[in-house]
Amino acid sequence: MAEEDKDGLLTYLESFLTEARQARIQEILDMRTRWITLVLEDLIDPHNASACLRSAEACGLQDVHIIENRHAFQVKTGVSMGSAHWLSIHKHSHSAGPEDARPHNPFAATTRCYEDLRARGYTVLATSPHESSISLPDVPLDKPVAIVFGSEKDGISATARQEADYSLKIPMHGFTESFNISVCAAITVYDLMHRLRRSEFPWQLSADEKRDLRLQWARHSLKRSDLLERQFLKEKRYIT
Amino acid sequence: MAEEDKDGLLTYLESFLTEARQARIQEILDMRTRWITLVLEDLIDPHNASACLRSAEACGLQDVHIIENRHAFQVKTGVSMGSAHWLSIHKHSHSAGPEDARPHNPFAATTRCYEDLRARGYTVLATSPHESSISLPDVPLDKPVAIVFGSEKDGISATARQEADYSLKIPMHGFTESFNISVCAAITVYDLMHRLRRSEFPWQLSADEKRDLRLQWARHSLKRSDLLERQFLKEKRYIT
Numbered sequence: 234m235a236e237e238d239k240d241g242l243l244t245y246l247e248s249f250l251t252e253a254r255q256a257r258i259q260e261i262l263d264m265r266t267r268w269i270t271l272v273l274e275d276l277i278d279p280h281n282a283s284a285c286l287r288s289a290e291a292c293g294l295q296d297v298h299i300i301e302n303r304h305a306f307q308v309k310t311g312v313s314m315g316s317a318h319w320l321s322i323h324k325h326s327h328s329a330g331p332e333d334a335r336p337h338n339p340f341a342a343t344t345r346c347y348e349d350l351r352a353r354g355y356t357v358l359a360t361s362p363h364e365s366s367i368s369l370p371d372v373p374l375d376k377p378v379a380i381v382f383g384s385e386k387d388g389i390s391a392t393a394r395q396e397a398d399y400s401l402k403i404p405m406h407g408f409t410e411s412f413n414i415s416v417c418a419a420i421t422v423y424d425l426m427h428r429l430r431r432s433e434f435p436w437q438l439s440a441d442e443k444r445d446l447r448l449q450w451a452r453h454s455l456k457r458s459d460l461l462e463r464q465f466l467k468e469k470r471y472i473t
Numbered sequence: 474m475a476e477e478d479k480d481g482l483l484t485y486l487e488s489f490l491t492e493a494r495q496a497r498i499q500e501i502l503d504m505r506t507r508w509i510t511l512v513l514e515d516l517i518d519p520h521n522a523s524a525c526l527r528s529a530e531a532c533g534l535q536d537v538h539i540i541e542n543r544h545a546f547q548v549k550t551g552v553s554m555g556s557a558h559w560l561s562i563h564k565h566s567h568s569a570g571p572e573d574a575r576p577h578n579p580f581a582a583t584t585r586c587y588e589d590l591r592a593r594g595y596t597v598l599a600t601s602p603h604e605s606s607i608s609l610p611d612v613p614l615d616k617p618v619a620i621v622f623g624s625e626k627d628g629i630s631a632t633a634r635q636e637a638d639y640s641l642k643i644p645m646h647g648f649t650e651s652f653n654i655s656v657c658a659a660i661t662v663y664d665l666m667h668r669l670r671r672s673e674f675p676w677q678l679s680a681d682e683k684r685d686l687r688l689q690w691a692r693h694s695l696k697r698s699d700l701l702e703r704q705f706l707k708e709k710r711y712i713t
Contacts, residue, residue: 290648292645316649319648407530
């Protein structure tokens with residue numbers, strides 16, 4: 234589709250949204266970021282996975298990366314509160330197809346995810362309650378950061394730990410030495426986002442990114458947006 | 474027991490603890506506070522209740538107040554990770570006995586809890602995702618604060634909301650307009666404690682409070698501490 238027709242489609246779809254809804258979308262877009270991203274490796278419990286998505290979305294993150302070496306990612310709708318619809322979810326699965334040159338590495342999906350993140354300019358921080366090279370309040374935000382959380386049972390994989398730039402710890406001061414994974418993710422995302430919004434770093438989305446998301450969100454805000462979109466494309470003679 | 478014998482009992486019990494354990498207890502005591510306290514009103518899900526205790530303990534809170542108007546508080550040990558042993562849990566139940574002059578108020582336990590908190594000098598903040606008079610980053614910490622969280626189903630009661638000094642909101646910036654209750658409690662406690670520890674306010678425990686907790690924690694750190702304590706009391710002729 235030509236760029237001007239993308240704009241046209243957006244205008245067309247948004248004409249079906251109330252002004253209040255359009256204002257809400259704009260408000261959320263202005264607070265949205267890709268500067269911080271959440272990476273979930275092999276989460277087992279759908280409750281935890283869903284709670285992580287919900288916290289990420291509520292705090293203003295756009296991207297969540299899902300690594301599936303051993304466990305397929307499952308979401309519990311009642312817990313996620315539909316948050317997945319508003320996020321961009323990037324899946325990195327074990328079976329990447331015949332072109333993958335590393336079929337014998339059981340954590341190949343983790344390696345591929347990290348390569349993808351680095352290509353996008355992220356520093357990778359792997360959370361660990363035990364060893365740590367950096368504490369949450371000290372995480373530098375001058376470059377984009379990806380925070381990796383691992384399975385509830387075994388924590389992050391050795392691959393995820395070894396290939397990360399830092400290991401990250403939430404400071405704790407009690408006898409209890411770990412948080413539940415969804416609690417851990419929520420504290421981390423809330424704290425980093427709170428600091429980021431008060432910083433001078435260019436954390437906001439570009440105009441193009443905002444336009445693409447407005448289109449995605451307008452579609453999700455409308456019932457039967459596919460019919461409306463078909464109508465528009467017919468008029469523009471993309472389809473007959 | 475005379476004060477010097479309390480000290481004697483503590484010294485006696487601690488002589489059975491490793492030096493590493495004693496150092497750990499001292500370290501946790503130095504970071505412990507009653508300046509912030511968590512209040513849980515009628516939580517239904519034992520998973521949530523347990524996760525709240527775990528977060529409170531891990532962040533360094535000593536006191537948790539439990540209000541039971543409609544639901545008896547239940548803990549799931551696998552989730553709480555034994556955190557309840559290290560906390561001081563204050564229960565406020567519906568059935569307060571015949572001396573209670575307000576038997577017809579179904580939220581009498583909430584009212585009694587608030588009276589207790591105010592007598593201890595707390596400002597009471599009731600969390601609400603909807604209306605709010607104060608946002609988490611703006612909560613003043615110059616006086617002790619009690620933060621009230623309500624049931625997963627109905628939120629806090631009207632009594633809890635109306636009798637609070639402020640209603641508190643965690644700032645959110647997405648389509649998802651609420652967090653899970655245990656996530657909400659964890660973010661709140663982590664954020665307030667992080668600020669409190671960097672403040673000049675007198676948030677640390679007194680020497681007497683520390684001594685009493687050392688005794689409680691030494692008991693919980695030892696297997697069969699009751700036998701050791703009996704032995705000590707016999708020697709001091711408190712019992713025969």
